[in-house]
Amino acid sequence: MNGFSDGSSEQVTRRPASTDVSEGGSGLPEQAWTLLFELLHTHMRNFPALAAEFELSPVQAHVLRQLGEGALAMSTLAHYLSCDASNVTGLVDRLEARGLVERKSSEQDRRVKMLVLTEAGAELRGRLMARLGAPPPLIAAMPDEDLAALRDIMRRALKTQ
Amino acid sequence: MNGFSDGSSEQVTRRPASTDVSEGGSGLPEQAWTLLFELLHTHMRNFPALAAEFELSPVQAHVLRQLGEGALAMSTLAHYLSCDASNVTGLVDRLEARGLVERKSSEQDRRVKMLVLTEAGAELRGRLMARLGAPPPLIAAMPDEDLAALRDIMRRALKTQ
DNA sequence: GTCAATGGTTGATGATGTCAATTGTTTATG
DNA sequence: CATAAACAATTGACATCATCAACCATTGAC
Numbered sequence: 001m002n003g004f005s006d007g008s009s010e011q012v013t014r015r016p017a018s019t020d021v022s023e024g025g026s027g028l029p030e031q032a033w034t035l036l037f038e039l040l041h042t043h044m045r046n047f048p049a050l051a052a053e054f055e056l057s058p059v060q061a062h063v064l065r066q067l068g069e070g071a072l073a074m075s076t077l078a079h080y081l082s083c084d085a086s087n088v089t090g091l092v093d094r095l096e097a098r099g100l101v102e103r104k105s106s107e108q109d110r111r112v113k114m115l116v117l118t119e120a121g122a123e124l125r126g127r128l129m130a131r132l133g134a135p136p137p138l139i140a141a142m143p144d145e146d147l148a149a150l151r152d153i154m155r156r157a158l159k160t161q
Numbered sequence: 162m163n164g165f166s167d168g169s170s171e172q173v174t175r176r177p178a179s180t181d182v183s184e185g186g187s188g189l190p191e192q193a194w195t196l197l198f199e200l201l202h203t204h205m206r207n208f209p210a211l212a213a214e215f216e217l218s219p220v221q222a223h224v225l226r227q228l229g230e231g232a233l234a235m236s237t238l239a240h241y242l243s244c245d246a247s248n249v250t251g252l253v254d255r256l257e258a259r260g261l262v263e264r265k266s267s268e269q270d271r272r273v274k275m276l277v278l279t280e281a282g283a284e285l286r287g288r289l290m291a292r293l294g295a296p297p298p299l300i301a302a303m304p305d306e307d308l309a310a311l312r313d314i315m316r317r318a319l320k321t322q
Numbered sequence: 323g324t325c326a327a328t329g330g331t332t333g334a335t336g337a338t339g340t341c342a343a344t345t346g347t348t349t350a351t352g
Numbered sequence: 353c354a355t356a357a358a359c360a361a362t363t364g365a366c367a368t369c370a371t372c373a374a375c376c377a378t379t380g381a382c
Contacts, residue, residue: 028308033296035315040201045243057337057370075360082206087339089362094337111347111360135194138318146314147189153307154196157299209339218339218368236329248370250331255368272329272378 043136054128064125071114100124204297215289221256225286232275261285
């Protein structure tokens with residue numbers, strides 16, 4: 001059910017393991033990334049269980065997340081998910097069967113089918129996003145100075161991206 | 162991956178309209194977390210492709226990552242992966258067929274089978290870990306000041322964890 | 323010695339993912 | 353305009369990943 005789990009944050013160092021990410025050796029980017037990497041895997045380990053709280057698979061949760069921004073073409077969603085278009089068909093089939101999304105043929109281009117959330121889908125997405133948006137303990141425990149600095153750093157980084 | 166709705170405060174009974182990217186909800190933790198969340202999911206999106214560089218599925222990559230720490234019982238691995246033990250059987254079957262891992266019956270308890278990396282497995286893991294440790298573009302592009310600040314912030318956060 | 327608990331496997335089933343081929347609809351080009 | 357190329361979505365074949373229930377072998381407790 002997973003796809004992302006970890007469990008290495010507890011005990012480490014049993015074997016030398018020539019290349020381990022646990023000590024960002026070389027440069028500043030590696031050092032910073034190594035630490036972020038730790039947070040990433042810890043958080044992602046919980047993601048399937050978190051999605052399951054809403055009776056969603058991890059991928060379905062992703063779809064709902066993306067769909068909140070507005071209507072999306074199937075192909076666009078496939079691009080967002082970095083997967084084949086044929087995969088999206090079945091994915092949407094199941095979400096549609098649950099009454100969470102709807103296919104609507106585009107007026108401009110009748111090849112395209114746009115995806116929109118139903119009322120129920122939007123409601124579920126709202127609860128999901130609220131859950132996802134809650135900062136994990138590690139973040140919540142940070143002092144305000146660090147939080148503000150972190151926010152500003154990330155804003156700059158995402159802006160120049 | 163495009164916009165990112167704040168996800169913490171919107172109740173979503175209507176179409177979200179234009180996105181309030183990085184508006185981050187109420188408090189400082191939510192603002193900072195919202196931005197980090199974006200980075201994490203961007204990275205997550207690339208993980209399957211990254212594993213595929215080594216002709217590994219995402220889950221297989223995780224197994225290799227875990228196995229580097231030393232020998233593991235199948236059940237322990239199942240626990241790390243947060244999945245059913247029966248799932249691990251097939252997983253290990255395929256890795257063993259590729260000559261990356263080996264099952265060794267435990268001396269103490271003949272029910273238990275310990276997993277160890279083969280030579281080829283250890284070599285592949287080394288390359289995988291090096292690849293995982295490489296900072297993504299968004300991090301690599303950060304100015305040194307931000308990197309140092311980010312590193313220090315994360316060190317503090319992970320230490321007090 | 324008996325019997326419950328444990329570790330791993332097997333079989334059934336469903337979700338997720340790929341690729342190749344198909345259908346229907348633009349769009350480009352001669 | 354007609355035909356070909358490109359594109360969006362679906363379908364079908366197939367592998368992987370995940371669960372659950374049932375099973376076998378071993379262990380440990382009584």
